[in-house]
Amino acid sequence: VKNVIVTGATGFIGQRFIKQLLQAGHSVHALHNKPVTQLLFTETKPYPINWHQIDLFDQVRVDALVEKIKADTLVHFAWYAEAGKFWQSDLNLDWLAASSLLLKSFVRSGGRYFLGAGSCAEYDWSTPGVMQEESTAIIPATLYGTSKSAFSQIAQQYCKQSQVGFAWGRIFWLYGPGEDESRLVAYVIKNLLAGKEANLSAGAQKRDFMHVDDVSQAFAGIAEVEAQGFFNIGSGQAISVKSLCELIGEILDKKDLLKFASKESLNNEADCIYADISKLIASTNFQPRIDLQPGLKKTVDWWKNKKNASV
């Protein structure tokens, strides 16, 4: 049984991750900023979960809490993630600062394994195609990608000299129940369900989409065996945004509402970005389990039942 601190514990990935930890019998200290009123699962109630509502920018309180918990593992999901704004926001600097000081508190408290959430935005996208942990250059094009990458570098070096295990999962694209409504899959499903048109770019760019349950399982797989180093977290497969949206259209039988090329593509959008996940699979017991079509179907069903769900 591990004693694990999880930040961002009420987030899109975090709330699934803590459920998986609890089911595996670990002791979980779930750090969150917003009130815990909107969890996707309620069946964890019998599990002993320790909730701690805390502002991670409040260094004094964070340090005291981490010292008190004396966890052996820290899994850090919390970061600024407001759709559309997070790429350039200067809050990325605050999160870099807060993450560095959180890690320091954890190491000083006797922690021995750290797992952080990175991003495919750390990679150089100017040579599109498959992104590989060891061979693809780290040249982020955004402040978000740069801040994540910078934090991973100091975390790795600091953990190394402190003899603390270090792992960093670079997340590609994801979707699933509970996603923010401004994000692609949620936006398309919501509009099509309401009988409204979905305004989309031409959608030729290919991306790597993974169901959030699989993303969470991948992190759980890394943490379980305490794998070390950098890991891509993706499906390993590329699909065009257009094809992805058409899959949703077919599930809902409303392909006519998909209005491709009614929106400009973002500047400098790379034509194809997907993950090499051979290292993830070789280093853990994880395998992606949810194919895109059934995964989208589950997500559509969740939105249909949303009024009855806990979110």
Add this chain to the structure above:
Amino acid sequence: VKNVIVTGATGFIGQRFIKQLLQAGHSVHALHNKPVTQLLFTETKPYPINWHQIDLFDQVRVDALVEKIKADTLVHFAWYAEAGKFWQSDLNLDWLAASSLLLKSFVRSGGRYFLGAGSCAEYDWSTPGVMQEESTAIIPATLYGTSKSAFSQIAQQYCKQSQVGFAWGRIFWLYGPGEDESRLVAYVIKNLLAGKEANLSAGAQKRDFMHVDDVSQAFAGIAEVEAQGFFNIGSGQAISVKSLCELIGEILDKKDLLKFASKESLNNEADCIYADISKLIASTNFQPRIDLQPGLKKTVDWWKNKKNASV
């Protein structure tokens, strides 16, 4: 006339740098943590210098001060630098955090040019020889080097998206009056002056030593023309530590007190590290002015007169 904030203003480089800024007619806001009682120069008293004693870890006060000053230039020297300890100290994380938040405050206050102090320790030393800004890989071996490098990356990206000028000076080795007594040149001079033996490693490793006045002038040269990008700050020449110590021994006519190989060399000490300074010289009006022998002579003279000096 520029309005310039300088951090670490009472430090080894900083106090020389602010003197040069004042002499060039700029308005200087000198931020420092320790009391201003030990400056190497007193002849600046007629210049209008604005001293601000502040703890850079106190984000609220820093933010308010920077907003009030509304400087157009920020030159950031402050960092943890305790000899022997700074390479591995976890205070590097605090300085990364504080530096990121300071830069954010500066950009938000309307600042338009940032110049930071980096280190040759950011480079990959596993292929020894000349370090070049564009072609030598950034693979720091220490937490200090990694933290400096990580900060430079987010500073560059953040300045770029904010349309703020960015420059980063990577300092090699330095020496001069007022240096900490535990550092090599000061240690050797002090012991030899006292008639004591200096215990040294074999000293075969070659390094790039620059007089601190030249280091400071190089930063002033970059700031004056608002040069952008990464710049090596060094003499461009390599000398073995043994030869350097022998120069001091000759100046003091006490070579017999130099006890080479009486101390272990540090592990993994690269055999030769020096700076390519062609970019610095091409981009600014700076030229190194102080050769090693006269520079060491000046430093020895300063130590001889130390009792009469202001430090």
